[in-house]
Amino acid sequence: MPENDRLSVxxxxxxxxxxxxxxxxxxxxxxxxxxxxxxxxxxxxxxFLEVFGIDRVRSTVHNWVHKADxxxxxxxxxxxxxVDETVIQLDGEQYWLYAAVDPNSNDLLHTTLETTRTNVIAxxxxxxxxxxxxxxxxxxxxxxAVPLHRACEKHGLDFRYERHGNRNNVERVxxxxxxxxxxxxxxxxxxxxxxADEWLRSFAFAWNQLI
Numbered sequence: 001m002p003e004n005d006r007l008s009v010x011x012x013x014x015x016x017x018x019x020x021x022x023x024x025x026x027x028x029x030x031x032x033x034x035x036x037x038x039x040x041x042x043x044x045x046x047x048f049l050e051v052f053g054i055d056r057v058r059s060t061v062h063n064w065v066h067k068a069d070x071x072x073x074x075x076x077x078x079x080x081x082x083v084d085e086t087v088i089q090l091d092g093e094q095y096w097l098y099a100a101v102d103p104n105s106n107d108l109l110h111t112t113l114e115t116t117r118t119n120v121i122a123x124x125x126x127x128x129x130x131x132x133x134x135x136x137x138x139x140x141x142x143x144x145a146v147p148l149h150r151a152c153e154k155h156g157l158d159f160r161y162e163r164h165g166n167r168n169n170v171e172r173v174x175x176x177x178x179x180x181x182x183x184x185x186x187x188x189x190x191x192x193x194x195x196a197d198e199w200l201r202s203f204a205f206a207w208n209q210l211i
Contacts, residue, residue, distance in 0.1 A: 013209070018067040024054055033065050037206035066198055070205035076109055077134040078102040082141045082162075082170040083125075083148060085117060088178060090196050097177065097200070098125045101170040103141070108173060108204035109133055113197040122147035126155045177203065 014030045022029065028049060036045045042058035049056050082101045087094055096117045100109040110129045114121050122145075129135060140159040142148045152159035177200070 013205075014068055014070065016068065018069075024049070024056065025052075028052055028054060029064055032061050033068055033070075034206065036061060036065055037070075037203055065202055066195065068202065069198070070202040072108055072110070072201065072204040072208055074132040075134070076102065076107070076132075078104065078109070078138050080104065080141060081109065081129075081135055081138050084143060084170045084174065085122075085145060085148070086174045086178075088113075090193065095193060095196070096121075097174070098122070099170055099173060099177075100125075100129050101173055103170075106172070107208045109135075111197075111200045111204050113193060113200060115193065117147065119147045119150055122151040123154055126151045126157065130155060173207070176207075 011027075011030045011034060014033055016026050016029060019026070019029070032045050032049060035048060036042060040048070042061050045061050046056055046058055049061075080103050082103045083099070085096055085098045088097050089095075090113075096114045097111065098114065098121070099111045101107065102109055110125070110132055112125055112128065136157070138157070140152050140157050141162045142152065142159050143163060144161065149159065
């Protein structure tokens, strides 16, 4: 798909039904949401709006992103899935990010942010993944994490230990998430875990549209 078409599709799928009395033109709101999720800091997104004579604060743009409630598309049927977990820092606290990626398209299929790492959480992650996508016939690529192995076995999923290869796709996603949460701390400073979890789902939506 040409890059211009990707951008148009991304804008079209941003729903602004939450808007009641917002004076900002909806196209600029959509562009601001897209730019922020694609990598622009809140401060620079505010500066972008100023070019068009729109004076908004960072918290306003932050609220637009969260109220849009963007989600990665469901109903995928991948033949391989790379699944991993990694630690990210949120306002000085440690959290576990779980993610599933289609290595053929690099699309993020599902993410969740948890305060700890257990067999129960891994099981829940795969249950949610199966609800969203048709993955029962897919080969799940995992590293040596025992909770992931156990969860695959519990759900009857065919999994394969792979340290590199197609699993590099999920590592690429994790690197970008860590870059965003480190460089753009104004998205995550003093944020609740639930807010960060919502942002990560929105990030997944934008990632799938723009990669």
